[in-house]
Each structure stands twice: as structure tokens, then as C-alpha cells.
Amino acid sequence: MATKTMEDLFLDGIKDIYYAERKIVAGLKKMIRGAEAPELKAAFDKHLQETEGQVERLVQVFELLGKPARGKTCPAIDGILEEGQEILEEFKDSPALDAGLLAAAQAVEHYEIARYGTLKSWAIQLGKTDVAKLLDQTLAEETKTDQALTQLAEAKVNPEGKTKAA
Numbered sequence: 005m006a007t008k009t010m011e012d013l014f015l016d017g018i019k020d021i022y023y024a025e026r027k028i029v030a031g032l033k034k035m036i037r038g039a040e041a042p043e044l045k046a047a048f049d050k051h052l053q054e055t056e057g058q059v060e061r062l063v064q065v066f067e068l069l070g071k072p073a074r075g076k077t078c079p080a081i082d083g084i085l086e087e088g089q090e091i092l093e094e095f096k097d098s099p100a101l102d103a104g105l106l107a108a109a110q111a112v113e114h115y116e117i118a119r120y121g122t123l124k125s126w127a128i129q130l131g132k133t134d135v136a137k138l139l140d141q142t143l144a145e146e147t148k149t150d151q152a153l154t155q156l157a158e159a160k161v162n163p164e165g166k167t168k169a170a
Contacts, residue, residue: 023075
């Protein structure tokens with residue numbers, strides 16, 4: 005059996021995040037339907053559009069690597085998205101629903117930030133600067149989305165979830 009290399013690990017990570025991004029598209033559609041605050045629906049919709057672009061960017065990464073765009077099951081994102089689905093079901097019609105959905109979305113963002121940061125670093129180490137630039141674009145988008153969600157949580161969603169319940 006051949007020894008696995010950093011190249012193998014990198015490709016494995018790209019397949020993982022490709023799978024994750026495609027699952028996130030489906031998850032965001034559910035969250036848009038489930039969210040109550042118009043601002044939260046808009047934030048999720050904006051990120052859905054970005055995520056669809058990120059999937060296309062990953063297809064470009066596969067092309068640059070000379071590999072077919074193929075995902076690999078990612079149990080981590082499956083679990084995070086399952087938690088979001090549980091919030092949708094368990095907190096439906098609850099004043100805390102939007103706060104829970106926003107928190108679930110941030111869990112997704114934090115996973116993506118960690119994954120893209122690592123993949124970008126590995127791409128640089130492997131001399132794949134063109135790939136690193138594409139990954140950095142997505143990393144910047146994910147970071148910006150996380151910051152926007154934090155602002156929305158602190159300014160509107162969390163206070164409204166709390167005050168409605170009181």
C-alpha cells in the first residue's frame with residue numbers, strides 16, 4: 005500500500021469541503037423557509053448566493069488540480085446541519101427560533117473558516133498559489149458572513165428572541 009502524501013490529504017480536504025458546500029446549499033434553503041425575521045431570511049439568502057458561487061469556485065479548484073469535481077462524505081457538516089434541522093423542528097413557532105437558526109448558521113461558518121484556512125495553508129505549502137487564491141476568496145467571504153451574522157444576532161435576533169419570550 006502506497007504511503008499517503010500531503011497531496012492526498014489536500015485533495016481529500018477539497019473533496020470534503022465540496023461535499024459540505026453542496027449540503028450547505030440545501031440546508032440554507034431550509035433555513036430561509038424556516039426563519040421568521042426578514043433580516044435573517046435576507047442574510048441566509050445572500051449567503052446562499054455566495055455558497056453557490058463557492059461551489060463553482062471549488063469546481064475551478066478541481067480543474068486546476070486536474071481532478072474530477074467529486075465530494076467525499078463529511079460527517080462533521082452532516083452533524084452540524086442535522087443540529088440546524090433539529091432547531092427548525094424543536095423551536096418552530098418559538099420566539100427563540102431565529103436565534104437558534106442563526107447560531108446553527110454560525111456553527112457552519114466556523115467549520116468552513118477552519119477548513120478553508122487549513123486548505124489555503126496547505127495549498128501554499130504545496131506550491132499551488134492559484135488554488136490558494138481561490139480558497140482565500142472563499143475564506144474571506146466566510147469570515148465576512150460570520151461577522152455579519154454576529155452583528156445581526158447581537159443587534160436584533162437575540163434581543164428579540166429574549167424579549168418575545170418574557
